[in-house]
Amino acid sequence: MTYIIGEIGQNHNGSVDLCKLLVDVASRPVKDKLFNQNLQSINAIKLTKRDLSQELSSSQMNAIYNSPNSFGKTYGEHRAFLELNNEQHYEVYKYTKAKELDFIETFCAIGCLSMLKLFSPDKLKVASRDLTNLPLLHALAETKIPIILSTGMSGKKELDIAIEIVSKQHSNISILHCVSEYPTKYQNVNLKTISYLKKMYPKYTIGYSDHTIGISIPVSAVVLGAEIIEKHITLDRDMKGTDQKGSLAIDGIYRMVRDIRNVELALGKEEMQIVKAVKTTKNKLERSIASNKDIKKGSVLTEKDIHLLSPGDGVKWINKSLILGKKAKKDIPENEIIYLQDIE
Structure with a gap:
């Protein structure tokens, strides 16, 4: 069964309560009404943790940020507003586990690993931009927690180096095809990369992290063999925030999960049969x-x-x-x- 991750990311807009509402949406039952069939809902939600002291150059932190999506006068203030502290992440973790969903964290700096004193996520995600952050990869691998590598900004050479580092500690590695374009143009998606990754890395779980608009591409990725699907989720695509418009809102989340589960049922076996x-x-x-x-x-x-x-x-x-x-x-x-x- 496809492992579906609802990525909250920064779509909580700095609010634990909003974050919990997104967990509620992710955990709600999914049903095919036509055939009166209950389907598996989302498997996991994902949050992102940054350590701003290890995040941006001083000039970036102090740059004036006049965007309509800004939560601060400078980019540093904006980023700080969107950060939940370790205790708040722990609160969302407990809420998520009570809903019987897995909890995944993207740690964007070694300093973020201090959160592991409070709890251990089910998986760790390496953001596309950090696939070449070798010190961070070493630190994440040493936790022995299963790791998901996203390839949105890298080629095979960078991926091989990352795999080599992590595999020295454990082999519980997943690889997500990804394109770091927001939103991703359809001509840039290249879903056949999924088939390529499955051939080149048969030892590992291969999936797809989607930044396109809509649900057709992640559903198609499952047909091509993606075993993990990651998609940004939100309560309202018109909310303030840079990731909101490229995310799935409540109805879209429901339809994507429903269609993926129905595709799983439909794939069947490599044979001809009269059912x-x-x-x-x-x-x-x-x-x-x-x-x-x-x-x-x-x-x-x-x-x-x-x-x-x-x-x-x-x-x-x-x-x-x-x-x-x-x-x-x-x-x-x-x-x-x-x-x-x-x-x-």
Whole structure:
């Protein structure tokens, strides 16, 4: 089953209560109403933790930030406003676990690992920009917590180095195809990278972190074999914040999870089969040999006497030799199925 991650990221806008509401949305039941079938909901939510002392240059921190999405006069103030402290992350962690969801953290600096004194996330995520942050990779790997590597800004060389570092500590590694363009243009997605990663790294779980608008691309990624799907979620795409418009809101979250789960059911096996559900339809609609005229008892049946009609519970054309040249045991009206019990 596809492991679906609802990425809250900074869409909590600095509010624990808003964060909990997003956890509520992620954990709500998913049902296919047409077939009255309960489906598995989102598996995990993800938060991001930054250590601003290890985040930006002084000039970046002090730069005036006049964006409509700004929560501060400078970019540093903006970033500080969006940060939840360790205790707040722990509060959301406990709330998430009570909802029976996994909790994933993206640590953006070594200093963020102080949070591990409070709790241990189910997985750690390495952001695309930090795949080349080798000191951070070493520190994360040493925790022995399962790691998800995102490839949005890197090629194979950078990924191989990251895998080499982490694998010295453990092999519980997942790799997400990703494009760090917000939102990602469809011509830049290159979903076939998923197939490439599955061939090149068969030891690891391969998935997809999506930044496109809508749900068609993550659903398609599952068809191509993605075992993890990560998608930004929000309560309202019109909320203030740089990631809100590229995220899925409540209805979109529901539809994406529903469609992914239905695709999982639909993929099936590499074989041709007539499923049980088709047998009734086959019996009703397929063709059987029938009379094309009134046939008298004792008449010898020829091909001129027959054609094909529904239902499909009689003799098929390929088996017409079972009927041709035989005598009718009774009168057979025009346009009726000729069953084996009707002939000698």
